[in-house]
Amino acid sequence: MKKNPRPPDRASQPRSEAPRGESSRQEFPNSKAPHRKPAHRETNRREPARRSTSEAPRGERPVREDLVLQACLEAYGFIRHEGRLADRALDFTLRHKKNLYSNERRAVAERVYALLRRQRTVDFLLEHAHRGFTKLDRTHQDVLRLAASRVLHGESVADVERSSQLAVMGTEGLSGLAHAARTLEGLAPDKRFPIAASLPDFLAARFREAFGADAEKAAEAMNERAPLTARVNGLKGDREALRALLAKEGVSTTPTPLSPLGLVLDTRINAFSLESFRDGAFELQDEGSQLLGMLVDAPPTKVVDACAGAGGKTLQLAVQMKNRGDLYALDVEEGRMEDLRKRTRRAGVHNVRTQLIPADGPEVDTALAALQGKADRVLVDAPCSGTGTLRRKPDARYRLTPEMLAEHVVRQKKLLERFSHLVKPGGRLIYGTCSVLREENEAVVEDFLSRHPEYTVRPVADELGAELGAKVSAGPFLRLAPHLHGTDGFFGAILVRAK
Numbered sequence: 001m002k003k004n005p006r007p008p009d010r011a012s013q014p015r016s017e018a019p020r021g022e023s024s025r026q027e028f029p030n031s032k033a034p035h036r037k038p039a040h041r042e043t044n045r046r047e048p049a050r051r052s053t054s055e056a057p058r059g060e061r062p063v064r065e066d067l068v069l070q071a072c073l074e075a076y077g078f079i080r081h082e083g084r085l086a087d088r089a090l091d092f093t094l095r096h097k098k099n100l101y102s103n104e105r106r107a108v109a110e111r112v113y114a115l116l117r118r119q120r121t122v123d124f125l126l127e128h129a130h131r132g133f134t135k136l137d138r139t140h141q142d143v144l145r146l147a148a149s150r151v152l153h154g155e156s157v158a159d160v161e162r163s164s165q166l167a168v169m170g171t172e173g174l175s176g177l178a179h180a181a182r183t184l185e186g187l188a189p190d191k192r193f194p195i196a197a198s199l200p201d202f203l204a205a206r207f208r209e210a211f212g213a214d215a216e217k218a219a220e221a222m223n224e225r226a227p228l229t230a231r232v233n234g235l236k237g238d239r240e241a242l243r244a245l246l247a248k249e250g251v252s253t254t255p256t257p258l259s260p261l262g263l264v265l266d267t268r269i270n271a272f273s274l275e276s277f278r279d280g281a282f283e284l285q286d287e288g289s290q291l292l293g294m295l296v297d298a299p300p301t302k303v304v305d306a307c308a309g310a311g312g313k314t315l316q317l318a319v320q321m322k323n324r325g326d327l328y329a330l331d332v333e334e335g336r337m338e339d340l341r342k343r344t345r346r347a348g349v350h351n352v353r354t355q356l357i358p359a360d361g362p363e364v365d366t367a368l369a370a371l372q373g374k375a376d377r378v379l380v381d382a383p384c385s386g387t388g389t390l391r392r393k394p395d396a397r398y399r400l401t402p403e404m405l406a407e408h409v410v411r412q413k414k415l416l417e418r419f420s421h422l423v424k425p426g427g428r429l430i431y432g433t434c435s436v437l438r439e440e441n442e443a444v445v446e447d448f449l450s451r452h453p454e455y456t457v458r459p460v461a462d463e464l465g466a467e468l469g470a471k472v473s474a475g476p477f478l479r480l481a482p483h484l485h486g487t488d489g490f491f492g493a494i495l496v497r498a499k
C-alpha cells in the first residue's frame with residue numbers, strides 16, 4: 001500500500017479545542033474559507049439508506065471498493081493513529097484523491113464517520129471474534145474495523161466480505177461478530193454501556209450522572225447522524241421566503257420544530273454551493289445553537305459576543321439588532337475572526353466590530369477597558385468539552401480526558417467572571433455551552449452566582465415564551481439533548497445584572 005502523505009494542518013486548533021471547531025456546531029467544517037468547495041461534507045449528507053454502499057443506485061457508478069478502502073484506511077489512520085481531527089483528515093485525504101467519484105467520496109466519509117461512532121464497540125467485537133486481532137498489523141486491523149463497522153450498520157457479512165480486501169487477508173473476525181455481540185449483550189450494564197455506546201469509561205459515567213436512567217438513550221442519539229439545518233438570515237427575508245428560494249433550487253426543506261428560524265434541508269446536497277447560500281440568505285447552524293442565540297435578544301445598542309469564533313451566533317445577534325448599534329465580536333483566534341469577517345460580508349451584516357483579544361494576562365484588561373460596564377448584552381459562548389455535539393464530531397470523545405474537562409471548567413469560570421464586568425447595570429449576561437455535563441453548565445453558573453449577588457437568573461421561558469420554554473428548558477435554564485429535542489446538546493443561562 002502507498003505510504004500516506006501527511007495532512008498539513010495538524011493542531012491548528014489546540015487539542016483541547018478539538019470538538020469546538022465551528023463545525024461542531026454545524027457552522028463550518030473547519031477553519032478554512034466556507035465558500036471553498038469542500039472535498040466532502042459529512043454534515044451535508046442525509047443518513048445513508050441501509051444498503052451496501054457497494055451497490056450503486058440507479059444512475060450512479062458502482063463504487064470501486066479497492067480505491068474506497070484505500071482512502072478510508074488513509075483517513076482513518078490519520079485520525080486514530082495520529083490524533084488528527086476527523087473533518088480535516090477526511091478533507092485532506094479526499095482532496096488528494098481526485099480520481100474518486102462523488103459517490104465514492106461519500107462512501108469514504110460515511111464509512112469513516114460510521115466507524116468513529118462505533119469504534120469502541122467494533123474493537124470489543126473484533127477482539128472477541130478474532131483470536132489474534134490485537135496481534136495483527138495495523139492495516140489489517142483497520143481493514144477489519146471498517147468491515148465490522150459496515151456489518152454493525154446493517155450490511156450483510158457476505159456483501160462486506162465480497163467488497164473488502166478480506167478475501168485476500170482472510171475473513172476471520174467477521175463471521176464471529178454475531179457471537180461477540182451476544183457476549184457484549186451479556187455483560188453487566190455498567191460494563192456494557194461504555195462499550196455499546198462507544199464512549200470512554202469516564203464519559204459514560206458522566207452521561208449516567210447527566211441523564212440517569214436515560215443515559216443509554218442519550219448516548220445512542222449522540223451516535224446518530226445530525227440533520228443539516230439552516231438558520232434564515234432575517235436581514236434578507238423570513239423563513240417562508242427562504243423555503244421558497246430553496247425549493248426553486250431543488251432543495252426540499254422542513255421547518256425546524258423548535259426554532260422559528262430554522263429549516264432542515266431534506267435533500268442530499270452541498271449547501272455551500274447553492275446560490276442562496278452564497279447570497280447570504282442562510283447560515284448552517286444547528287437548531288440548538290439557534291435557540292441558544294435566541295436567549296440573547298440583542299437590542300440595537302451595545303452588545304458583546306465574547307467568544308465569537310467564526311461568528312455563528314454573531315450573525316444571529318446582528319439580525320436581532322436589525323444591523324444597527326455596535327456588536328463587538330471578540331475572540332483569541334485570528335483565523336476564526338477572519339472567517340467571521342467573510343461571513344458578515346456574505347450575510348450583509350454591517351454592525352460588527354471584530355477584536356482579537358489576548359487569551360490571558362494583564363493585557364486582557366487593557367483590551368477590554370473601553371467596554372467595561374457598557375454592554376446591554378454579553379454572550380459568553382464558552383469553549384467546552386463539546387459533549388453535546390458528538391453527532392457531528394464523533395472522534396472528539398476519544399480525545400477528551402478528565403484532565404481536559406477539568407481545564408475547560410476552570411476556563412469557563414474565568415471567562416464568565418472576566419466578561420461579566422462588561423455588562424452594564426440592568427444588562428444581561430448569557431452563558432452557553434455545547435456540553436451536556438453539569439459541571440460545565442449549572443455548576444459554572446452556580447459558582448458565578450455565589451460570588452455575584454448583583455446577578456439573578458432570568459428563566460429562559462420568560463425569554464422564549466411559556467410554550468417553547470417548557471419544551472426546551474429544565475428549570476430556569478436551556479437544556480437541550482439529541483434524544484429529547486433532536487438538536488445538538490446545548491446549555492444556556494440568562495443572568496441579569498441589578499440596576
Ligand SMILES: C[S@@+](CC[C@H](N)C(=O)[O-])C[C@H]1O[C@@H](n2cnc3c(N)ncnc32)[C@H](O)[C@@H]1O
Nearest residue numbers: 307308309311312313331332333359381382383
Ligand atoms: C464555542 S466556540 C464559539 C462559537 C461561536 N460563538 C459560534 O457561535 O460560532 C468558543 C470560542 O471561544 C474562543 N475562546 C477561547 N478562549 C477565549 C478567551 N480567553 N477569550 C475569548 N474567546 C476565547 C475560542 O477561540 C472559540 O472560538
